[in-house]
Amino acid sequence: xxxxxxVVVGAGPxxxxxxxxxxxxxxxxxxxxxxxxxxxxxxxMLPEAYDAARPEVLHHGWRAFDRRRRRVLTRPRCAWWSxxxxxxxxxxxxxxxxxxxxxxxxGPVDGGGRRRLTLDPDALVLAVxxxxxxxxxxxxxxxxxxxxxxxxxxxxxxxxxxxxxxxVAGTGPFLLPVAASLLEAGSRVLEVLEANTRGxxxxxxxxxxxxxxxxxxxSGELAEYAALLIRHRxxxxxxxxxxxxxxxxxxxxxxxxxxxxxxxxxxGSERTVAVxxxxxxxxxxxxxxxxxxxxxxxxTSPGGEFVEVDADQATSVPGVYSAGEITGIAGAxxxxxxxxxxxxxxxxxxxxxxxxxxxxxxRDQGRAFAARLARAHPIGAAWSxxxxxxxxxxxxxxxxxxxxxxAATRPESxxxxxxxxxxxxxxxxxxxxxxxxxxxxxNTRLSGAPVEPPAEGLPAPVPHRRxxxxxxxxxxxxxxxxxxxxxxxxxxx
Amino acid sequence: xxxTRVAVLGAGIVGAACARELALAGLEVTVVDRGGxxxxxxxxxxxxxxxxxxxxxxxxxxxxxxxxxxxQVLAGVAERSVAAAHAVEWxxxxxxxxxxxxxxxxxxxxxxxxxxxxxxxxDVLDAEALAEAEPYATREHTAALHYxxxxxxxxxxxxxxxxxxALAAGATLRTGCEVLGAVTRSGRITGVRTSAGPLEAxxxxxxAGPWSGELSARLGxxxxxxxxxxxxxxxxxxxxxxxxxxxxxDYVGAVGSSAGDLQTSAVVESTRGGSxxxxxxxxxxxxxxxxxxxxLSAVAAKALRLFPTLAGAAVMRAYGGFRPYVPDxxxxxxxxxxxxxxxxxxxxxxxxxxxxxxxxRLLRNLMLGEPTDLDANPFRVDRPAVLxxxxxxxxxxxx
Ligand SMILES: Cc1cc2nc3c(=O)[nH]c(=O)nc-3n(C[C@H](O)[C@H](O)[C@H](O)COP(=O)(O)OP(=O)(O)OC[C@H]3O[C@@H](n4cnc5c(N)ncnc54)[C@H](O)[C@@H]3O)c2cc1C
Ligand SMILES: Cc1cc2nc3c(=O)[nH]c(=O)nc-3n(C[C@H](O)[C@H](O)[C@H](O)COP(=O)(O)OP(=O)(O)OC[C@H]3O[C@@H](n4cnc5c(N)ncnc54)[C@H](O)[C@@H]3O)c2cc1C
Numbered sequence: 001x002x003x004x005x006x007v008v009v010g011a012g013p014x015x016x017x018x019x020x021x022x023x024x025x026x027x028x029x030x031x032x033x034x035x036x037x038x039x040x041x042x043x044x045m046l047p048e049a050y051d052a053a054r055p056e057v058l059h060h061g062w063r064a065f066d067r068r069r070r071r072v073l074t075r076p077r078c079a080w081w082s083x084x085x086x087x088x089x090x091x092x093x094x095x096x097x098x099x100x101x102x103x104x105x106x107g108p109v110d111g112g113g114r115r116r117l118t119l120d121p122d123a124l125v126l127a128v129x130x131x132x133x134x135x136x137x138x139x140x141x142x143x144x145x146x147x148x149x150x151x152x153x154x155x156x157x158x159x160x161x162x163x164x165x166x167x168v169a170g171t172g173p174f175l176l177p178v179a180a181s182l183l184e185a186g187s188r189v190l191e192v193l194e195a196n197t198r199g200x201x202x203x204x205x206x207x208x209x210x211x212x213x214x215x216x217x218x219s220g221e222l223a224e225y226a227a228l229l230i231r232h233r234x235x236x237x238x239x240x241x242x243x244x245x246x247x248x249x250x251x252x253x254x255x256x257x258x259x260x261x262x263x264x265x266x267x268g269s270e271r272t273v274a275v276x277x278x279x280x281x282x283x284x285x286x287x288x289x290x291x292x293x294x295x296x297x298x299x300t301s302p303g304g305e306f307v308e309v310d311a312d313q314a315t316s317v318p319g320v321y322s323a324g325e326i327t328g329i330a331g332a333x334x335x336x337x338x339x340x341x342x343x344x345x346x347x348x349x350x351x352x353x354x355x356x357x358x359x360x361x362x363r364d365q366g367r368a369f370a371a372r373l374a375r376a377h378p379i380g381a382a383w384s385x386x387x388x389x390x391x392x393x394x395x396x397x398x399x400x401x402x403x404x405x406x407a408a409t410r411p412e413s414x415x416x417x418x419x420x421x422x423x424x425x426x427x428x429x430x431x432x433x434x435x436x437x438x439x440x441x442x443n444t445r446l447s448g449a450p451v452e453p454p455a456e457g458l459p460a461p462v463p464h465r466r467x468x469x470x471x472x473x474x475x476x477x478x479x480x481x482x483x484x485x486x487x488x489x490x491x492x493x
Numbered sequence: 494x495x496x497t498r499v500a501v502l503g504a505g506i507v508g509a510a511c512a513r514e515l516a517l518a519g520l521e522v523t524v525v526d527r528g529g530x531x532x533x534x535x536x537x538x539x540x541x542x543x544x545x546x547x548x549x550x551x552x553x554x555x556x557x558x559x560x561x562x563x564x565q566v567l568a569g570v571a572e573r574s575v576a577a578a579h580a581v582e583w584x585x586x587x588x589x590x591x592x593x594x595x596x597x598x599x600x601x602x603x604x605x606x607x608x609x610x611x612x613x614x615x616d617v618l619d620a621e622a623l624a625e626a627e628p629y630a631t632r633e634h635t636a637a638l639h640y641x642x643x644x645x646x647x648x649x650x651x652x653x654x655x656x657x658x659a660l661a662a663g664a665t666l667r668t669g670c671e672v673l674g675a676v677t678r679s680g681r682i683t684g685v686r687t688s689a690g691p692l693e694a695x696x697x698x699x700x701a702g703p704w705s706g707e708l709s710a711r712l713g714x715x716x717x718x719x720x721x722x723x724x725x726x727x728x729x730x731x732x733x734x735x736x737x738x739x740x741x742x743d744y745v746g747a748v749g750s751s752a753g754d755l756q757t758s759a760v761v762e763s764t765r766g767g768s769x770x771x772x773x774x775x776x777x778x779x780x781x782x783x784x785x786x787x788x789l790s791a792v793a794a795k796a797l798r799l800f801p802t803l804a805g806a807a808v809m810r811a812y813g814g815f816r817p818y819v820p821d822x823x824x825x826x827x828x829x830x831x832x833x834x835x836x837x838x839x840x841x842x843x844x845x846x847x848x849x850x851x852x853x854r855l856l857r858n859l860m861l862g863e864p865t866d867l868d869a870n871p872f873r874v875d876r877p878a879v880l881x882x883x884x885x886x887x888x889x890x891x892x
Contacts, residue, residue: 412656415529457780475804
């Protein structure tokens with residue numbers, strides 16, 4: 001019997017669940033992740049941290065995750081390709097609609113011998129997750145200023161203490177687990193600052209937030225974090241944030257200010273706090289380059305742009321499904337539910353199967369949770385009031401706010417692509433993964449021009465367009481590609 | 494000519510160069526574009542300003558005129574705005590053409606001899622001289638030539654600078670304004686209908702790049718300008734390894750040819766930001782912008798033949814655009830004999846950045862009845878290649 005071949009990109013909570021469900025539905029699965037281990041952002045750091053002082057705090061769902069990954073990766077119909085980057089997706093001819101050809105580089109990034117392989121799946125599940133978003137502020141480029149995700153990875157994974165006196169600032173429920181990880185790793189957390197006002201947060205979550213959180217499987221976790229912060233007497237404040245970091249060669253102090261609902265700083269409310277590290281997070285940016293390369297339609301929500309999916313997790317491209325953080329930020333349980341649905345349906349499983357009912361329910365609750373999360377923790381439009389002319393916006397290319405203003409306010413260079421080439425903001429090694437949404441927002445605001453519809457054949461100037469999704473060495477690119485043989489890749493746990 | 498109104502349709506680098514010349518000559522210029530200024534082909538290609546790749550003929554004459562004009566134009570830009578001139582990233586760094594086969598060496602040597610006869614500087618580099626000029630280039634070459642006149646700009650910055658001059662001289666720019674059709678009166682175009690309402694003028698310049706065919710069909714006087722896809726690779730910033738524009742002699746063949754299948758030739762150059770740009774491919778695929786990894790692979794392989802040491806460099810981006818070309822591979826510059834008041838300036842294929850300033854000057858000369866610096870006849874509109882069947886039918890394109 002020939003089985004449908006489902007390729008799943010991303011082995012985080014969503015991708016693992018997709019692979020498992022696709023296998024249950026009878027498909028042959030190739031599960032791909034750039035990392036050397038399955039687990040994604042959420043579980044990536046767990047093995048190292050396994051014998052941490054308080055494993056119950058750091059290891060939510062670890063046992064369940066461990067069971068699942070063994071169950072999935074040891075199935076004979078599953079090929080597990082770790083250390084494999086999808087660097088390009090090649091859309092088929094318009095007359096033959098279907099999933100794109102998947103181009104991968106197989107082998108450790110640092111090794112010289114990565115092979116260039118191609119796969120032609122019957123269905124493709126994209127579950128590539130998100131990375132954390134940070135808004136620029138004066139001094140954010142100083143050493144000692146961490147994205148919350150990086151700080152957590154260091155604390156959880158490598159048990160590195162990022163500082164002795166740390167302020168955690170930004171917006172969203174991610175502030176709490178980050179502060180918890182820092183405390184666990186031995187840092188002193190001076191305060192946790194939620195930029196949104198109490199009113200915004202309360203209205204966004206509505207009157208009974210705990211119900212929603214419980215549905216999304218998050219309440220226990222959040223309660224534990226909160227208890228931990230209380231035990232360590234860490235003050236948590238709303239309507240306040242870090243508007244500047246200062247220091248000679250590295251961060252020595254931060255300036256915090258009280259914020260109004262639109263995130264304008266209240267004059268006279270500034271406070272200076274001596275720190276040796278600051279961790280900031282302003283939500284998450286989905287990794288949209290692969291969905292965009294596949295031709296998937298996006299949707300704009302209050303929380304930003306995400307992949308548009310229907311009730312079956314199908315994207316606008318036939319045979320391409322999407323699950324997890326790239327469809328909305330709703331946490332790992334919702335990602336799992338979406339992944340399972342996507343995997344089952346991508347494999348050709350019966351859409352009316354009774355087992356799908358709880359999954360659909362979980363997914364719908366996840367979406368409701370995501371909508372409230374976005375409403376409770378928006379990015380206030382007046383954040384750019386913190387910027388000064390010399391504030392760096394793009395760290396790779398050191399492009400400053402003044403240069404962005406200059407390009408965007410002259411009609412001959414205001415177009416997003418022209419301004420980018422002139423200021424170089426977004427052209428550096430990170431390819432606008434960090435500054436892209438920020439630059440796009442500032443450019444639209446400063447130029448006052450609506451986003452241009454693209455000309456025939458030319459791409460829309462969206463910040464997440466990266467036809468080359470992962471860097472590829474010239475030598476690797478020049479070598480001929482090989483179609484991947486069935487289950488050719490080694491499997492290791 | 495004061496009071497004469499000109500509408501330049503298209504704000505790519507060609508439209509910008511025309512607008513600049515006409516505005517400086519005192520005409521009342523309006524530039525319209527359906528997108529943003531310079532946001533189409535002009536910001537999806539490279540910025541080589543070359544004489545080296547052109548054999549004797551009208552295109553080389555236009556290239557030589559342009560090469561003479563560029564420094565003058567940029568001096569003027571710098572007087573108006575130092576920042577705008579800086580953004581042009583003008584680098585007269587010179588080009589080096591390298592042949593890697595015996596046949597390639599023969600062809601290149603003959604080509605260069607013809608070029609020298611019409612005043613192009615082309616200096617032979619022996620192995621030692623090449624190694625000194627480009628220490629990382631291949632040692633496996635059969636011939637190398639140095640063209641000191643070749644230069645480079647950042648194309649979007651260059652277009653913005655030209656347009657900035659036009660605006661400073663009184664021109665106006667309307668973006669997000671798509672031209673939909675013509676308003677004619679007794680064989681003369683008196684206005685255009687646009688998505689933002691009607692626009693009247695005395696003269697109209699079709700500067701719509703690869704969409705010139707479509708636009709001219711909408712205006713009722715079609716010219717056969719077609720798109721030819723090209724892709725470019727960009728590496729992560731590297732320490733200085735490439736000091737000139739270095740390209741293989743295959744390029745010499747690709748420019749003039751019109752074979753539909755994939756053609757690749759490597760042009761390797763470093764940019765001010767430290768990235769190395771590697772171009773490019775030539776394919777006739779309409780406006781299909783789908784990424785073709787095997788095309789990129791072929792470009793990469795060619796580049797490594799020139800610079801084997803770049804094998805470890807990380808490619809972090811690829812982009813591409815559509816070169817506007819006329820089937821006989823010459824630009825179309827001049828008045829339309831079928832519709833009074835309509836002019837065309839386009840179809841520069843892979844050389845529109847470099848040729849833009851010469852084109853703007855030539856168009857102004859023709860419009861104002863001034864003597865021209867070169868024979869404009871080869872670029873005229875009523876030649877068979879231009880008036881031949883358009884790539885797409887008129888009805889299909891009408892709004
Ligand atoms: C830094 C960070 C820390 C977080 N910490 C917490 C926390 O403490 N508590 C909490 O509740 N939630 C946390 N979250 C949220 C949680 O991680 C997500 O809800 C969950 O991981 C989403 O699952 P996913 O499967 O959608 O994506 P992910 O878990 O992000 O998995 C995506 C996977 O795709 C792979 N991938 C991406 N692109 C490619 C490519 N081109 N080729 C091959 N592989 C690719 C990645 O390597 C990754 O393994 C955190 C998120 C981030 C970004
Ligand atoms: C990969 C690649 C590499 C290249 N490398 C080089 C090089 O190294 N050196 C060089 O000299 N050249 C190079 N070129 C060629 C060069 O980019 C083009 O010749 C040049 O940009 C053409 O400019 P243009 O103004 O004619 O067209 P465009 O820049 O496309 O401008 C035309 C404008 O018209 C507008 N328009 C179209 N239709 C309408 C309408 N109906 N209404 C209103 N506006 C409309 C469009 O929006 C567009 O802005 C390269 C091209 C490519 C694709």
